[in-house]
Every structure is written in C-alpha cells, then in structure tokens.
Amino acid sequence: MSNEKVVKKIVEQVFKIENSKIHLKSINNSLEKSMVTDIIDIIINNTKG
C-alpha cells in the first residue's frame, strides 16, 4: 500500500477515536496517553512490514 493510502486510512481511524471523545471539554493526561497509544497502534497496524 502506498504511503498516501496508509495516511488516508490512519486519518479515518484517528477520526473515530477523536470523535468518540469530542463531547469532553478537556482531556486529562491519562485519557490522552490512552488515546495516543490507540493512535500508535493504528499506525503500527497499518505499516506492518
């Protein structure tokens, strides 16, 4: 898969994660870490050798 397609896929999946928390006025550190971890997993899953 080209990088462009990978980026598009990642953008869509990140949107889902962010949209599920959009109602929150602010995000605390622990929730933010958890969200970033989820995003890292998305990137890893989309870029496996």
Place this chain on the structure above:
Amino acid sequence: MKITSLIINNFGPFEGTQNIDFSISEKQPITIIHANNGSGKTTLLNSFLWVLFGGYHVKKKEIPNHHYVNSINEGKELRVFVEMKFSHNKNKYTIRRIAKFKKISNIDVDFISDNVSIVYIDENGGSQSPNNVETYIDQNILPEALKNFFFFHGEDAKDLTLPEKVSSAIKNIMGITLLERAEKHLLKAKNHFTKQIDNNAQSNLKEVNSEIDTIDSSISEKKNLISNNEKLISSNKSQKRDIEDKLVGNELTENFQTLLNQHKIEKETLLVKCKLLNESNRNLVSNSSYLLFINDAIKGNLKILKDKRKKGEIPGKIRRILLKDLIEIGQCLCGEDITPKMLKVLNEKKDAAVSQKFENRVAELSNQLMIMAERSGSISINFDSNATNILEHQTRIDELNELVSDLEAKLDGDEFESVADLRTRIKEIEDENEDALVKNTRMSEEISVLSAGILKDLKEKRTVLIKQDSKQELFKIREDVAEAASHYYNDLLNKINDKVRKELTTLFSTTYNNIMISDFEVNINPSFQVEIRKRIDGRIPTESEGQKRVKSLSFISSLISLAKGYFNSNNNFLKGGIFPLVIDSPFGELDPNYQSMISKNIGELAEQVILFVSPSQWTDSVRRELEGNVGKQVTLKYYTTKSREEFLQGNEELQLVGGTEFNSQREKSVII
C-alpha cells in the same frame, strides 16, 4: 433543542410544584416571561442551566424554598428538583435533576447530594435512558462550553463577541476541537516513533538526531515567539482601536477645552479693560467733574462777556481814552461845547472806567473760560466713550459667561485624557507592533533558512543512516505517516476554520445590517476579532451600548443559524446543532430606538426565543414590535406571607398579560 416545559419544585423562591410551558410554534417562537425585579427571574434562568449542566449559582443551602424548609421537621430530608421537557432531533426528552438536603435547624439545611436522569422517546416510540447524562447532554444536545451563548442576561451580551469567546464558540459549536486534538495526538505518536529510532540508533545517527533536535527546538522556540508576537499585535490592534475611539471623543473635548480657555482669556482681558475704563472715568470724575457741573456757568459767563463786547462795554480802555479825549477837546461828539456840569459827569465816568489791570484780568478770565469749556466738552466725550466701551465689554462678558457655562457643562464629568497623551500611546502601540512584525519577519526568514538548509541536510543524512537498518526503516515509515496525518489534520483545521469563519461572517453581516437598517461591513478576521466598518468610508464607528448589544445578538443568531445548517449534515467535522435563545432582560437600559430594533428582529434570531422582561421594559413599542411573534406570555407573581393567603383565597387579582398563569412564591422572612 426546543424547550416544551419546565417544572420547578421548591427551588429558590418557587414554592411547591410549579409548571411553565413555552411556545414551540414555528410562526410564534417567542415566549415572554413578565416579571418584576425580585420575583424569581434569575432563579428561573439558572434553573434551565442547573437541570442541564448542574452547577450552583448560589450557596447550595440557599436552594430549597424557605417556606418548604419551614414545613419540614428538623433532621428530615428535603428534596427539590427541576424537570425540563424538550424535543431534539425527533426525540422527546425529559431531564430531571434532584438535590437532597437535610434540615439541621429551624432555618438551616445541609446539602446531601444531587443526581440527574434523562429519558427520551425516539421517533419510533422506543424509550431510551442514557447513563452518563451530563456527557450525553454535552455531546448530543448542547455543549456546556456554549451555555452562556444561549442562556444569558442581556447586560452580559456584549462580552460574547470578544475574540476568545468567538473562537471558542466556533470551535465548540462546529466540533472543530476534534481536528485540533487529532493533530496534537498524531504529533505525540510521531514523537513516539522518533524516540524509538533514537533508542535503536548507532552513535552517528544519535549525533544527527541530537543536532536535528537542537534545530527543531530552536525553530519551535521561534515559532512560539512568532505566535506570541501575533497575539501581541492582535491585542495591540484592538487596544489601538479603543484608543482611537477615545481619541475622537477627546479631540472634541480638547476643542471644547481650547475654546473654553480662549473664552476665559477673552473674558479676563475684557474684565481688565472694563476695570481700566472704570478707573479712567473715576479719575475724570474725581479730578475734573466740577468742570462738568460748572459747564453751564462757564458758558453763561462767556456769553455775558461776549454781549458786553458786542455792546462796546469792553474793552473798557477804549471808553476811558474817549472820555479823556472829549474832556481835553471840550466838545461833545455832536460838536457842542461841554458844559461844566457835563464835564463833572465825564470826569466821574472817566474815573469810574475799568483799569487796564481789570481789563487784562477779564481777558485772561475769558481765555481760561474758553479752555475750561473746551476741556469740559472733551471730558464729557471721554466719559461717554468710556461708558459705551464698558457697556459693550459687559455685553460680551455676559455672552462669554454663557458660552463658558455651556462648555463647562459639556466637559463636566468627562474623564479627560489629553489628545497628545492618547496619540503618544497610539504611537507606542504602532512602534511595538512594527517592532514585533520586524522580529516575526526576521524569525520566519531564519526558520526558512534553517529548514531549507541545515535541517534539510541533516534529515537527508538521517534518512540515509536509517535506511542502513531495516528495523529502523520501519520506524521511520511510521514516523513519516504520523507526521503526514498530523499535517492532514492541520490543513483541514485551517481550511474548516476559514470556511466557518467566512460563512459566519456572511450570516452575521446580514443579521446585523437587517437589525441596524444600515450598511456596515462586518467581518470576523483570522484572529476571531469582530470588525465592523462603515461601508461608505471604511471607518470603524464608535459603538454605543445599543450597537454592542445588537452586535452580540447578531453574532449569536449567526452561530445558531450556522449550527442549524450543519445539523444532521453529512459533514464529518462540522456537527452543528439546534439551540434556543433564553435571555434575561434583553433590552436592559437601552434607548427606545434600540429596544424597538431588537424587538422587531429577535423572533428571527433562533427557532425558540424565551425572554424575561420587567414591566419597565415592556413598553408599547416593544409590545407592538414583538406581539406578532409571541406564542405565549407568562407572569411571575411575587407575594409575601400575607398576600399569599389572599392569593390562595383567590382574592388577589393577577395582572396576567395573557397565556399561562405562573406564580413565583417567596416569603420575605422565614416563618417560625
């Protein structure tokens, strides 16, 4: 969201369970709540916010109705609640918040807890009860960050167009926060992969990474400085506008002051002149006034002397010589000889004739009298001239006194800051902005040079080094896609921000110009500052309180309109929503003209409008402009213990304007 009804139970001044219905008509979207001051308007406004978001506007123990507290035994539990029914997105909701208290003395209670529940019936008749109510409300009904845009007191409206509020409103109402968070989280993910590369790097790659970090930090520092400078420039521009507004007023004031000073100086000069003229006249009077009084005598004497000359009585010298000559000749002028009797008479006459000395004195007296007569005339002229001048000066002084008094009245109470000081401040701000701009330009150039030069080289070198290790290469790919995805969100954020800002500007401009019946150029600039200029000359008008109120209401209306447009649209990022407008005292102390303008247009601002008005605001013109759009009118009734009894017996006439009867009850003192 359309609010159907509100049930209030022993909440603040509202005793027992009371119900209020609101108009949900499309054609008549306005509900008017008539209320005197102190009859529970603020509590009612806060009850909307309390049921939706919690939060206490007064001390918790002040919440239960005093009459209710009094009716409960000590040690027992009290429960107060507010329940709101509303429709939203084809669902019908009932939200209820209950607060529990314990009575600890005759007049005191302790707060125990509160909880909120929400139930809704969907379009298929199914019943749903979300668990996390506050989150559900925030996510699905109305974001809490926006509550003050839709439930507010008219006096607070003007602050709603401050740049930070505008920016926050746009972000929250349109869901733009998602994009900001996505970008931020992706950059954190990118840093994670960068760190992985660094952890697995050989010394030469570590060295390159370290150099890149140093340059990145430097660029980041410069970007922060640029951003701070941009904020400073924006804030300075706004401050400059305020000073320029003040300058216009103060220039006028300064002109008045200059004029006032000129008038005062002229008045002082005239007063001095009058004083001198008065002194001059006093001197004339004290030194020479006798001349004025003897003027007639002088003239009389001169006349006598003149007559005597005419008759030949003077000069007397002629007559004496004549008599002497006649005696020597011995003949009369008629040629007859002089008899001894005649001689005797002639000698007597000759001896009686005035002496030369007397003649001289008479001549001298005549001269003196002539001089005095001349002086007397001149004194009179000078005196009259001085008197005329004094009168003229006095008339002008009277005029000046009036002008000075008018100007002092105009200047009275003005906190005056000199125009020169204001211009100096403007100059300082301009200098500071210019300096910030120069610095930003320089730093931007430095960033470009670093990015295109040494940083680019280092990154290329880094890529080459990473490619030598397949494991590292994978980390690099992940780092790159994370960065690319964050850039995607950043670009999208900028585009959407720009799009929303422009759409909002168009709606804002239309509403504002409709209400003002004018042609202003309205703009929300990239720094989210609301700018209003006269289209005809591009000048920024000095805004009255009325204009500020119209500006805020227009802005809120445009937000509501934009959010409605995006509600249920297919746009993933702009979620929108439907919001009511609930305003306590929408007209405040505005002048009648603005009251009429707002009244005429307020029904168009939102799908549902609930207004709290006091009798003084319910003027004929407001009623006339609003009444076509009013679907329901309600009156809050305040009464004391005594009048409550009368009220319950039905003896007191309620002055309802129409619509639903609604009674607020409050005891002036606690009944023991």
